[in-house]
Amino acid sequence: MSNLHELYQEILLEHNNKPRNFRKLEDANRKADGYNPLCGDQITLYLKVEDDVIADVAFQGHGCAISRASASMLTQSVKGETLAKAEEIFDGFHALITDPDADVDYDLLGDLEMLSGVSAFPTRIKCAVLAWHTLNAAIEGKEDSVTTE
Amino acid sequence: MTTSVNPFDVARIREDFPILKKLIHGKPLVYLDNAATTQKPQAVIDALVNYYVTENSNVHRGVHTLSQLATDAYEGAREKVRQFINAEHDKEIIFVRGTTEGINLVAQTYGRANIGPGDEIIITAMEHHSNIVPWQILCEEKGARLKVIPINDDGELLLDEYESLLSPRTRFVSVVHQSNALGTINPVERIIELAHARDIPVLLDGAQAVAHVPIDVQKLGCDFYAFSGHKLYGPTGVGVLYGRADLLDAMPPYQGGGEMIRSVTFEKTLYNVIPNKFEAGTQNIAGSVGLGAAIDYVNSVGMDNIASWEKELLAYGTERLSEIELVQLIGTARHKGSILSFVMENAHPHDVGTILDAEGIAVRTGHHCAQPLMDRYGVPATVRASLAFYNTKEEIDTLVRGIDRVIEVFSR
Ligand SMILES: Cc1ncc(COP(=O)(O)O)c(C=O)c1O
Numbered sequence: 001m002s003n004l005h006e007l008y009q010e011i012l013l014e015h016n017n018k019p020r021n022f023r024k025l026e027d028a029n030r031k032a033d034g035y036n037p038l039c040g041d042q043i044t045l046y047l048k049v050e051d052d053v054i055a056d057v058a059f060q061g062h063g064c065a066i067s068r069a070s071a072s073m074l075t076q077s078v079k080g081e082t083l084a085k086a087e088e089i090f091d092g093f094h095a096l097i098t099d100p101d102a103d104v105d106y107d108l109l110g111d112l113e114m115l116s117g118v119s120a121f122p123t124r125i126k127c128a129v130l131a132w133h134t135l136n137a138a139i140e141g142k143e144d145s146v147t148t149e
Numbered sequence: 150m151t152t153s154v155n156p157f158d159v160a161r162i163r164e165d166f167p168i169l170k171k172l173i174h175g176k177p178l179v180y181l182d183n184a185a186t187t188q189k190p191q192a193v194i195d196a197l198v199n200y201y202v203t204e205n206s207n208v209h210r211g212v213h214t215l216s217q218l219a220t221d222a223y224e225g226a227r228e229k230v231r232q233f234i235n236a237e238h239d240k241e242i243i244f245v246r247g248t249t250e251g252i253n254l255v256a257q258t259y260g261r262a263n264i265g266p267g268d269e270i271i272i273t274a275m276e277h278h279s280n281i282v283p284w285q286i287l288c289e290e291k292g293a294r295l296k297v298i299p300i301n302d303d304g305e306l307l308l309d310e311y312e313s314l315l316s317p318r319t320r321f322v323s324v325v326h327q328s329n330a331l332g333t334i335n336p337v338e339r340i341i342e343l344a345h346a347r348d349i350p351v352l353l354d355g356a357q358a359v360a361h362v363p364i365d366v367q368k369l370g371c372d373f374y375a376f377s378g379h380k381l382y383g384p385t386g387v388g389v390l391y392g393r394a395d396l397l398d399a400m401p402p403y404q405g406g407g408e409m410i411r412s413v414t415f416e417k418t419l420y421n422v423i424p425n426k427f428e429a430g431t432q433n434i435a436g437s438v439g440l441g442a443a444i445d446y447v448n449s450v451g452m453d454n455i456a457s458w459e460k461e462l463l464a465y466g467t468e469r470l471s472e473i474e475l476v477q478l479i480g481t482a483r484h485k486g487s488i489l490s491f492v493m494e495n496a497h498p499h500d501v502g503t504i505l506d507a508e509g510i511a512v513r514t515g516h517h518c519a520q521p522l523m524d525r526y527g528v529p530a531t532v533r534a535s536l537a538f539y540n541t542k543e544e545i546d547t548l549v550r551g552i553d554r555v556i557e558v559f560s561r
Binding site for chain 2 (some may be wrong): 002003004005007010013023038039040041042058062064066067068121123126
């Protein structure tokens with residue numbers, strides 16, 4: 001498979017076309033905005049956190065296929081998880097897309113594994129991590145919008 | 150090989166640009182990002198090397214021979230720039246870092262001295278951030294207001310709106326000559342005429358235009374003209390601000406330091422005459438010499454030949470891209486330079502850029518430092534293929550094949 005096909009896998013394109021949890025979360029108790037100034041990707045991430053557990057999560061915004069698919073997969077993977085576990089998933093995901101030789105726990109990552117092709121495209125890593133940095137900001141209750149720069 | 154009947158021998162021209170032989174992901178580089186920066190001909194690279202090998206010294210400062218050689222090279226470059234844009238005097242050519250610094254210089258000196266509370270500055274809806282933000286900073290400081298000439302859907306300025314924006318409070322007009330995001334070449338003669346009828350000075354942002362349109366600042370009648378060397382086949386880090394001598398003479402200095410003074414005591418400093426008054430500190434001497442070499446090179450090809458070949462490329466590219474149903478061109482002004490900005494129905498510009506890169510094609514994707522313009526079109530970003538005279542129709546065909554590839558990937 002070419003690098004390009006590895007990047008734009010069918011599952012990624014499917015998430016891009018039909019992103020999961022793509023809406024405003026009316027009863028969110030945390031929220032953050034993320035922005036990638038390089039390409040204009042913009043995302044708002046909503047969280048409903050109860051007793052350190054992400055009871056619900058959703059996002060809105062616009063961006064490239066990679067940032068949209070990554071955000072969509074993020075919502076699936078952290079929903080119902082504790083904040084600590086969400087952080088663990090982010091660490092694993094980060095290693096997956098930045099270091100082709102990383103020793104990652106695929107059970108932990110689930111569908112996110114489909115984004116591994118990003119590691120061959122250093123200019124696109126920012127697209128893939130935008131939603132995750134925004135998640136961190138929402139968890140920490142940061143008001144300012146985060147950027148990938 | 151068949152012999153070309155085209156008097157413009159693009160294959161021969163390409164030989165002058167060593168980087169065009171480079172392979173990207175194993176494929177020949179198709180460089181279509183010329184609005185961001187242009188590639189450098191061997192003559193410019195050689196001029197930089199030659200300067201450092203045979204002439205390097207500081208200018209205007211020594212009695213020794215090398216210093217004189219360096220000064221001659223530096224001032225020789227200034228004269229080349231003067232001729233290139235047909236300024237009346239050498240002293241009207243100020244070397245700066247680039248367009249951005251040129252515009253900031255005018256905003257911070259002319260602007261601060263002449264613009265006050267309630268005054269108005271007019272720009273256009275298609276400005277690069279570098280012709281927006283310096284004026285916003287000034288407006289913030291002085292309590293002045295920024296007025297924006299709107300555009301139509303093709304990306305052409307609405308001149309009637311401009312006329313009605315001109316008011317007794319208008320103190321300055323600053324307009325892009327050729328838009329980097331749309332390619333539109335603005336009717337700057339008319340813009341200047343209307344402003345001058347009210348004694349309002351006009352700056353033209355020539356960052357794009359200078360490499361594609363023959364420039365004659367006296368004929369244009371503009372008061373200031375700013376451009377960057379690196380978009381004119383010259384080195385990065387050097388650019389030019391042209392200003393009319395009477396205006397420059399009256400303006401306060403920009404930065405303080407060596408070279409811009411006539412005499413310094415702790416009580417009082419007398420400033421140097423122009424252009425030195427605006428060239429504080431050691432300048433980018435080698436870069437200026439390189440820019441002079443770029444101008445020589447461009448002259449040897451001929452601005453008119455460049456403009457006509459680029460026009461042919463633009464027409465061909467416009468036709469080919471218009472044939473693709475999923476592509477929508479952004480920027481369809483009747484009078485435009487060789488820029489093809491577009492969006493695709495099912496693929497984000499950033500994804501398009503990555504897929505094209507895999508084919509060796511370099512395009513710019515993003516907001517092109519013109520976010521207000523992107524908002525005007527309701528798109529976060531576009532893909533921009535910007536052409537130079539070393540580009541070929543075959544390269545446009547490669548771009549079209551690359552776009553087909555995008556469609557294939559995204560229709561799975
Ligand atoms: C229209 C326009 N103005 C200004 C600039 C800024 O030029 P520089 O970054 O060389 O100062 C650019 C370059 O991108 C441009 O295209």
